[in-house]
Amino acid sequence: MTEFYxxxxxxxxxxxxxxxxxxxxxxxxxxxxxxIRAYWNEEEKQLYAFRVPEHxxxxxxxxxxxxxxxxxxxxxYCKITQELLKKNGYKQDAYMRPTLYKSAQKVGPGxxxxxxxxxxxxxxxxxxxDTSKGLKVCVSSWRRNSDNAIxxxxxxxxxxxxxxxxxxxxxxxxxxxxxxxxxxxxxxxGSAMNLFLVFGNKLVTTTKADNILVGITRNTVMELAxxxxxxxxxxxxxxxxxxxxxxxxxxxxxxxxxxIVSIDNRKLGAxxxxxxxxxxxxxxxxxxxxxxxxxxxxxMPVY
Numbered sequence: 001m002t003e004f005y006x007x008x009x010x011x012x013x014x015x016x017x018x019x020x021x022x023x024x025x026x027x028x029x030x031x032x033x034x035x036i037r038a039y040w041n042e043e044e045k046q047l048y049a050f051r052v053p054e055h056x057x058x059x060x061x062x063x064x065x066x067x068x069x070x071x072x073x074x075x076x077y078c079k080i081t082q083e084l085l086k087k088n089g090y091k092q093d094a095y096m097r098p099t100l101y102k103s104a105q106k107v108g109p110g111x112x113x114x115x116x117x118x119x120x121x122x123x124x125x126x127x128x129x130d131t132s133k134g135l136k137v138c139v140s141s142w143r144r145n146s147d148n149a150i151x152x153x154x155x156x157x158x159x160x161x162x163x164x165x166x167x168x169x170x171x172x173x174x175x176x177x178x179x180x181x182x183x184x185x186x187x188x189x190g191s192a193m194n195l196f197l198v199f200g201n202k203l204v205t206t207t208k209a210d211n212i213l214v215g216i217t218r219n220t221v222m223e224l225a226x227x228x229x230x231x232x233x234x235x236x237x238x239x240x241x242x243x244x245x246x247x248x249x250x251x252x253x254x255x256x257x258x259x260i261v262s263i264d265n266r267k268l269g270a271x272x273x274x275x276x277x278x279x280x281x282x283x284x285x286x287x288x289x290x291x292x293x294x295x296x297x298x299x300m301p302v303y
Contacts, residue, residue, distance in 0.1 A: 004087050006080055006120040011087055017121070024102040028109050029158020031101035032062035035253040037125070038085055038094045038302065041289045047090055048290045048299035050253075052078050054216045056098070062154035063100050067111040070100065071118050078300065084120055085302045095125035095254075099157070129176075129254070131281060134261025134273045137190070139239060140166045140178035144188040144211045152188070152211050160192065167191040177250070179242060179263060182211045187237035193252030194218040197245040198276050202231040204245075210236065217251045220298075224283050227294075230276065247274030249281075257281040 003014040025031040034056070038049040056077040060070050072080065081096060088094070103117035129135070142165050144152060150159040170178035170191065179195060180188050187206055189195045194215040197204045203225050208214050222232050242248070246269050248260040259277040261268055268274070286292050290299040 001089065003122070004084065005122065006084050006118075008117050008119065011084065014121075017119070019103070020105055022105040022107075024104045024106060024114055025099075025157065027107065028102075029156065029161070030066065030109075030111060030114075031099050031157040032059060032066055032068065033097055033099040033155050033157060034059050036081065036096040036098065037253050037256075037288070038090070038096065039289045039299075040090070040092045041291070044290065045091075045303070046290065047085060047094070047302040048288065049081060049085060049096070049302060050288045050300075051216050051220070051298045052081055052300045054219075058155070058214075058216065059098060059100060062156065063116075065151060065154040066102075066156060068100050068102070068116045071116070081120065082300060082302055084122060088122060090124060090302075092124055093126050094122060096120055096122045101157070129250075129256070129258050131256055131258050134259045134271075135176040135250070136174075136262045136265075137177045137179055137260055138170055138173060138175045138264050139242065140170060140180050140191070142166045142169065142178075142180065144180045144182050146183060146211050147209075152213050153208070155213060163192040181239060185239060186210060187239060187242065188212050190250045190252075190255070193250040193255040193258070196221060196249055196251065197237065197241060198247035198249075198274060199245060201229070202233055203276075204233050204235065204237060204241075206237050207234045215252055217253055217256070220284070220287070221251050221257070221280060223295075224280060224287065228276075228279060228283070247277050249277040257284050 004011045005017045036055050038047050053074050056074045098120045100118050102114045104114040145162045166178050189212045225232050242263045243266045250258040259273040287295045
């Protein structure tokens with residue numbers, strides 16, 4: 001079956017979708033993007049795309065930081081995304097990557113005199129992190145780029161060189177991922193996902209000003225925690241708090257909810273997936289598939 005992408009106003013067969021090699025975004029990383037998941041509900045025979053407007057609202061904010069003009073409104077972006085998924089006819093989980101990028105064919109890093117283009121690539125995707133088992137992570141020797149360098153609150157393509165180094169070195173050292181500190185030694189997040197610690201009945205996560213991507217899944221977790229009677233605290237987190245937490249987990253569109261069982265070879269709790277992370281994970285997977293009426297507003301039906 002032919003797959004389709006969306007490029008500058010047209011639905012294009014995937015094998016015919018190309019950008020020129022001199023494209024500014026390719027040469028300099030001058031693109032902003034989103035990752036959006038869609039989940040197949042077998043009982044309803046329906047594909048639900050999760051929190052689509054919120055992703056495009058963030059894309060627009062990222063674009064503002066990078067001197068980009070968005071070609072569509074949030075409502076138009078949502079309609080394009082819905083139509084693209086429908087055109088691909090998926091009957092399983094899928095992943096979309098909308099990208100707004102500088103498309104001038106020129107050498108030189110300037111964002112001026114540099115038009116903007118928009119595309120969405122899409123593919124079938126299940127879990128790319130095994131969420132059923134706990135992750136073993138380390139604290140990275142790399143530091144998170146800062147708001148005054150390449151701001152993490154914007155999903156800028158070029159800044160993911162930072163995440164690539166963090167993830168790769170953790171993998172090569174035998175870990176699944178890494179927790180990243182800022183230049184002052186404070187905890188930020190994972191390589192490319194937000195982080196929550198669990199202390200008793202409380203979730204602790206870093207603040208929006210701690211050089212993190214302000215995650216949509218992060219916000220989702222904070223909302224779901226209320227339903228489970230959990231307290232949520234946003235604050236600065238010290239490195240050593242990582243080692244004494246009862247539980248920890250990553251969250252993000254890609255990571256979904258991924259429990260952590262050890263950090264720097266120190267077990268969290270009993271060294272197995274903790275009960276709070278598991279309960280949140282179960283609820284999250286019901287929510288994204290449109291099985292929880294209270295949160296069905298977050299799920300955009302495709303068919």
